[in-house]
Amino acid sequence: MPITFSVNGESRTVDVDPATFLLYVLMEDLQLNGPKFGCGAAQCGACTVLVDGVPIRSCRRPMSTVSGREVTTIEGLGTTENPHPIQTAFIEEQAGQCAFCISGPMLYGKVFIDQNPGATEDQIIQALNGLICRCYSHLRMVRALVRYAQEVRR
């Protein structure tokens, strides 16, 4: 069944089983690398994308529910040539090791800080509650988000 939705600002139509979870379409049909399969159970956050600006776990989000909506992955924020300020902050802080988890901390952090630019470090950490980074680059990721918050406030 054809489903049309927006991905990183572009209208895309895919013909898939509407029960298919969004992540599989992003990875396979649209060949995106930002959102990743970590657990398939919405437990870790590696598959995080924004749907209409709200961070969700794409590994459990049926395609039938994204029809007509706007999906943003970390590819939609910026590129290596022209990174988004939050990506610049993560690069400057070297906030990752394998960085397979990065969509979760980056997108949950971004949305929270955009809405709460005055957030404290503790509040930022709480906004990431439940996300997993198994290389444990937590300190650097929090530093990157604090840096981004300073950027937003500027």
Added chain:
Amino acid sequence: MKRTHGTRFFTTAEITNDARLALERAGFSRRDFLKGTGALVVGFSIAGRLDKLGASNAALAATLDVPLNQVDSWIAIAQDESVTGYTGKCEFGQGFRTVQYQLIADELYVPLERITLVVCDTAITPDQGTTSGSQSHPTEFGPNGLRQALATAREALFAMASDELGVPVDQLSVRDGVIFVTADPSQQVTYGQLIGGERFNLMVNADAVPKDPSQYTVLGTSVPRYEIPAKMTGEFQYVQHVRLPDMLHGKVVRPPVVGATVIDVDEHSVEHLPGNVRVVRVNDFVGVVADKEWQALQAAMVLQVTWSEGVALPPRADFYNYLRQQPSRDSYTVLNDDVDQRFAEAASIVAATYLSPYQMHGSIGSSGAVADVQGSGPNGTATIWSATQGVYPQRDSVALLLGIPRENVRVIFVEGSGCYGLNGADTVSFDAALLSQAVGQPVRVQLTRKDEMAWGENYGPPYSIDLRAGLNQAGDIIVWEYEGWTDTKGNRPTATTPGNIITGALAGFPTPPLVPGGGDPPTSYSNNGNADSSYGAGCVRGTCGGTGTVSSERILTHTIQSPFFTGPLRAPGRLQNTFANESFIDEIAASVQADPIQYRLRHLSDPRLIDVLNAAANAANWDTRPSPKPGNPPTGIVTGRGVACVLYEGNNGYSAMVIEVEVNQDNGQVTVTRVVTSQDSGPVSNPDGLRNQMEGGTLQGISRALREEVNWDDQKITSIDWMSYPVIRFGGRLPSMDTVLINRLDRLQMGAGECSITVVAGAIANAIFDATGARVRELPFTPERVLAALAERGQIRK
């Protein structure tokens, strides 16, 4: 011009005819390969390269092993002055690739941006075994590594320039790949002019002199990680993103319980599903292949497989006793003959038992791989894109698995999610290979979370360790005994043992059983497993290799057959042993009312270990006094500090850590509030990269100390996701963290990635004791275990 002087460089290192022929073939095949696929050398844009390396180019994969002793195996300089390095040590997120760039830039005096690195491709990179065991620095900077090849190349370039410019070598200088006459820089020649596009045809010269670390200008600086920007923007392609033309998707169907075998597979059960579903069975290996991943996932869930009963598993609750009751293979690290006599003489004896469970690598991304296998038998070929730590052993093992010659197998490393050891990367590579061979098309497999955790990886093994020490009247340790029980099943796959990992075993290859026996006295001292504590003198046959002063020791490890597959997990064995040893030294110190650091220093002899311990103590403003902390109430939240230190593997990185904790004595919650870590791994290659490793290792160590344990019921593993295998996540309080780097430019490079994690559990246990007077001796320190230890306080305190 360029090659006519070649013979000059062979005077100290003759190439045999055989070696020359091998080089000709290997060299030509690689250069031809590079000409045909220029995309390979433009960095990490894999998409372009994959298009050119599909099944049609399988013949290209059939090359010889790349010899370690040839400069051309390691380095190529093009006419445009670009430099390509080739190495068999891979990047898993630990930052070593950036260090390899730095090493090339420093040794060859070329700018970083001129360098391209090709890593871990069995067809074109030198066989450096596995990338594991904190061996990348010692190996790459050692006599058989990249550095020696670079030094040889640089000396050769200088000699060529000397001929070209008519000036002796000692009157030449180099900058940015341009060699010039020191007194007249206008007289110059570039690397590209000297050798661009041609081979060195030179053996690595053991006498070539690498740059002294004090002269490094790129190494020793915090060069940003080369791949971080692409990882942050989603442009980076992990192995889970390898996409080939005509690629299908596979999923595996594992047994429901341990030991179950296939009775019947009902292929009709998935006939009605979309996606051209195909069912593959190889003995007890079962999988499905479909056009799309979602379709394969549905088919794997629907497929009807009839399995036999499983085997009875030893009860989890009694497992540490079970470990001690099985036939074992025994190994002494130290066996001094005066141990019993010393215990008889001791003024007092301290004894304790420490327990560590099976733990997982638990990679954040479940493992993935892509295989393109064509045929079987002598003409079969296979190309595998894998995040394995060992492309070379995997090549040999896959050859046996698939029944094709190893010359026809090519394994290409592509980074996956962090592995921390033998996670599911090899297993899933086997899965993809078997499925691809069955369907004759490229197949991508990414395991489900449950398949990764219950049927994908080789767990870090459990330990039960008895420690006993005898003290003299002054409270000094005069004798130390370690008796440990651990287990094993399988390991990394090798040329003869595909059954070392789960898929190989399911496909019918035997897992070599543990053979009981051993127990001979040691013939030389190796503390590779850190069974011997930091305080042991490690005296074997009159030679003492330990870091401490206790010269009467009996260090005995028993290994039994494990019911579950096991393998290296970050700081394998060393973490468990160091938890026991570093807890025990603290218990002894407390028994004589001594400060934990002062008491350690009384028994240490290695000046570098003493230095890291003092460095951590100073940075932490260590409060010198015995533990436990006086004045802490027996209820409510209390704080304390603990310490631990180790020389990792007995020779591979010095580390010390001071940890401060809060313990809630009402609910048993432990919170780490501050960590100070010091490390001495010789010359620091990349300070920020080392700090990143130390910080990550520390937090991962906190997770392993407080949360992680594999559990099972009477038939199967029950730790199958992040709820049933809890780990530290975002959301809780993060400790402040200070790292102290001791940069020893006059020493050899040592390992760096496993030091910090090794000392975390001991430091936490000691901090809990300092805060509460309660001793936790079983990992992980869950609230239940902390509460139990608190309840036993009166009985434990001396």
